[in-house]
Amino acid sequence: RHSVLPSGNPMPSFWNCAGWGRDDPDELDEDCDDEPGRPMGVPVSQAEQRMALDRACAEMRAGATNLSFTGQLLSDHFGRGFGEALAGNSTVRLLQIDRNHLGEGSAKALSAALHQAEVAVQSLDLDYNALGDGGASWLAEALKVNTRLTELTLQGNNIGSKGVTALGQALGTNRSLQNLSLQGNRVGVEGAKALADALQENGHLNSLSLQSCEVGDNSAVMIAAALEANSSLRQLSLARNRIGDVGAKAFGAAFNRNHTLRELTLTRNSITDVGCRQIAEGLRFNHGLQELWMTHNRTSKLGAMVFAEPLEENDTLQVFGITTPFKPANSSDKVLSVSVGDASKEVGREPSDLSKQSFFPELVEEDYFKALQRSLELRKAVMKVKGGHKSVSICDACLGDRGARIIAEAMRHSKTLLQLELDRCAIGDEGAKLLAEALEHNHTLAELLLANNEIGDEGAAKLAAAFKRSSTIVCIDLDGNPARREVRASCAKRRRAPAASAAKSAVGMAAPPPLDANEEVDRPTSKWRNTADNDLLHEVALPVGRPSATAREGAA
Numbered sequence: 001r002h003s004v005l006p007s008g009n010p011m012p013s014f015w016n017c018a019g020w021g022r023d024d025p026d027e028l029d030e031d032c033d034d035e036p037g038r039p040m041g042v043p044v045s046q047a048e049q050r051m052a053l054d055r056a057c058a059e060m061r062a063g064a065t066n067l068s069f070t071g072q073l074l075s076d077h078f079g080r081g082f083g084e085a086l087a088g089n090s091t092v093r094l095l096q097i098d099r100n101h102l103g104e105g106s107a108k109a110l111s112a113a114l115h116q117a118e119v120a121v122q123s124l125d126l127d128y129n130a131l132g133d134g135g136a137s138w139l140a141e142a143l144k145v146n147t148r149l150t151e152l153t154l155q156g157n158n159i160g161s162k163g164v165t166a167l168g169q170a171l172g173t174n175r176s177l178q179n180l181s182l183q184g185n186r187v188g189v190e191g192a193k194a195l196a197d198a199l200q201e202n203g204h205l206n207s208l209s210l211q212s213c214e215v216g217d218n219s220a221v222m223i224a225a226a227l228e229a230n231s232s233l234r235q236l237s238l239a240r241n242r243i244g245d246v247g248a249k250a251f252g253a254a255f256n257r258n259h260t261l262r263e264l265t266l267t268r269n270s271i272t273d274v275g276c277r278q279i280a281e282g283l284r285f286n287h288g289l290q291e292l293w294m295t296h297n298r299t300s301k302l303g304a305m306v307f308a309e310p311l312e313e314n315d316t317l318q319v320f321g322i323t324t325p326f327k328p329a330n331s332s333d334k335v336l337s338v339s340v341g342d343a344s345k346e347v348g349r350e351p352s353d354l355s356k357q358s359f360f361p362e363l364v365e366e367d368y369f370k371a372l373q374r375s376l377e378l379r380k381a382v383m384k385v386k387g388g389h390k391s392v393s394i395c396d397a398c399l400g401d402r403g404a405r406i407i408a409e410a411m412r413h414s415k416t417l418l419q420l421e422l423d424r425c426a427i428g429d430e431g432a433k434l435l436a437e438a439l440e441h442n443h444t445l446a447e448l449l450l451a452n453n454e455i456g457d458e459g460a461a462k463l464a465a466a467f468k469r470s471s472t473i474v475c476i477d478l479d480g481n482p483a484r485r486e487v488r489a490s491c492a493k494r495r496r497a498p499a500a501s502a503a504k505s506a507v508g509m510a511a512p513p514p515l516d517a518n519e520e521v522d523r524p525t526s527k528w529r530n531t532a533d534n535d536l537l538h539e540v541a542l543p544v545g546r547p548s549a550t551a552r553e554g555a556a
Helices: 045-062 076-086 102-114 132-143 161-169 189-199 218-227 243-255 273-284 301-305 310-314 367-386 400-412 429-439 457-469 483-490
Strands: 066-068 095-096 123-125 151-153 179-181 206-207 236-238 264-267 293-295 319-324 337-342 391-395 420-421 448-450 475-479 525-532 536-541
Touching: 045 066, 045 076, 076 102, 132 161, 189 218, 189 420, 218 243, 243 273, 273 293, 273 301, 273 310, 273 337, 310 367, 310 400, 367 391, 367 400, 400 429, 429 457, 457 475, 457 483, 475 483
Parallel strands: 066 095, 095 123, 123 151, 151 179, 179 206, 206 236, 236 264, 264 293, 293 319, 337 536, 391 420, 420 448, 448 475
Antiparallel strands: 319 337, 525 536
């Protein structure tokens, strides 16, 4: 990116108080009235623009593949000439003319160039110019015939419903564009309808950013409905809009049918606890979403709690962010965010070191936080059992009998698990019975540690019976449970570990290697850290059954 004008003078500061260049583009100044990223000052003289054009032509003749004119205060005088020069070029792949004063005339010239088959531009950045509806319409005409362009960013171009409608209609026939950003424009209901229609017909668009586009519930409903028929879109950002519970309900319903969307951002909308419940219910049946961001909505503790059970059942979500008005001690203006998975993926922030962290016990006492924490730990344990770990430990998690049922189901089908520790997990007789039934089908487990739970005589008897019938189990630890001592003792008698041949499964599977005493048992990690806007962010790292989602390509 150029830091000086063609004349050699330092480039003037074109960033306004919104603070372009901050770590997080989502953290804009709430009190700033100016449009974020708008270049300040009048365009440079025609002589300077001619110099910039001459230099661009020279670089293209030299075979340049990347051209950037970011923030040089260029206007249509440059844009029209550059479009004509680009029409005969076949080398430029990346073109950045963002944060200038280009208008409809420049868009018309660029559109004419993009109509040419030899033009090979793949990425076009026109953010924060003044294209308007007319400029967007010219670019839409190019999209109908162009087969090379894969990325188009039009953030902050004063595009309204008419221009967005034209772009949406062009997407219906375009087969090359993969990433489109309309952040900071005014989509409107008609524009949203055109985009929704395009999503149902277009099978190539991967990323769509509609952040700060004045999208309301009606528009959100149309977009969510389109997702049910779409199988290509991977990232959708609707942050900083006016979406409420009606829109949230529509996305919850879309989760039932769409299993290809990987990342949805609903940060800074107007979703309440009612909308949270609808989205949470949708997560129960979704098998594709990997990242869901709902921070800074109108969510209370109850709204956060409704995600607890769905998170236990969903096995694909890797990152989940939500904030509530909960205020830790001495932090009256801060909020709490609970995140699942690789929470370091928050946009614009460096990856966090999650290896040296500790819990804050006084905060864990909050009911809603305990519910989420229980879900995260249970989900982690289940994924480790399914992932072939030999030793799994989950303690102090208040799983109860319901959590025991989920663990038992995973244990029933495990072919590698040797040790399972569920200490202080509030498991009662019903949970013990479910674990005992699972032992009948498991042929590898050697140790089941259930100390300090709520298992009585009935549950302990079921475990003792399973203990006697099992050919692999060595010990069931029931210390600290209400069951009578003699019943507990019948499970605690250690016996000699079976030979490897006896540990083979019914299908002839070789017995797993013995548990390494030095093997480290992964435990959830957590930390508190201050973020750029002074929020208190709580992160929980959670491995899942598939690789982490890729870093977001567009602004959230």
